[in-house]
Amino acid sequence: MAVIVELSLPPENFPLGTMLTADSDLHIEFERIVPVGADVVPIFWAWDGDLDAFEQRVRKDINVQQFVAIDEVGDRRLYLLNWDIPADAFLEGLTTTEGIIRNAHGYGTDNWEFKLLFPSHEHLTRFHNISRENDIEYTLGKMQSLSEAGTAQLENVLTDKQREALVLAFQRGYFETPRQVTLSELATELDITQQSLSDRIRHGIEAIVEHTLFGASEP
Structure with a gap:
């Protein structure tokens, strides 16, 4: 059964993140990353600090093949980075064990916070062993099955009234x-108007579809 784990990683064990957060007041948050061999093309948000100077610095890095700002929302910019990764035991460990970075956040010299997905507990154990062999230290946090995580996320997607309906x-x-049963009969049972019930069912279904297909996590 697939398992999701949270872990905290020192920046020196994540060269890609260290390069991006060299500006101490910059926040970086990755979208989902699937490492495949040496090819990792992450999409991430950056905010705080001088983003123009940040772009100039990143483009000068010898390992950066492509770096594009693809969107901007408020004070945040969304970037796509094509990165020719040098030897990186952390990402190699993820590749070997078919791990996926679902989310990662870094700030300056603070530890990186990750949410990782592994196909099974056995894959997670292999990742731990590979990390230990390569002297990669991390702090393991919350761990849960994928089904448990999905249920927890869905609880944040629907309102109580939508779930009830x-x-x-x-x-x-x-x-x-x-x-x-008719919509009218259901509305009578809930003691609300038929239109109100129709709206709750429709908005609830929309929220579930959006969450399932597009990864939205807020109601």
Whole structure:
């Protein structure tokens, strides 16, 4: 069963992150990264500090093949980085064990905070052994199965009223073909108008679809 773990990594064990956070007042947050051999093309947000100076510095790095600002929201910029990674035991360990970086955040010289996904506990154990063999120290935090994490995230996607409406509609057979109950009957049971119930069901389904297909995590 797939497992998600959180860990804290010293910056010296993550060369890519160290290069990006050389400006001490800059925050970096990666979107999902799937290491494949030496090819890692991360997308990340940067904010605080002088972003123009940050771009100039990164483009001068000999390992950077492509560096593009692809969006800007408020004081944050979204970048795509094509990085020719030198020997990096941390990323090599992830590659060997089929690990995925779901999220990573770094600030200045502070430790990097990661949320990693492994196909199984056995893969996580292999990653730990590889890290130990390469003297990579990290602090392991919360660990949970993928199904547990998905349930926890879904709880943040739906409002209580949307969840109540969807559960009742499902239990009464509203989504069956043919339907076993009408919208009017469900609304009467919840003591709300038919339009209010329709809105709760529609917005709830939209939130679930968006969360499932696009990774949104807020209601």
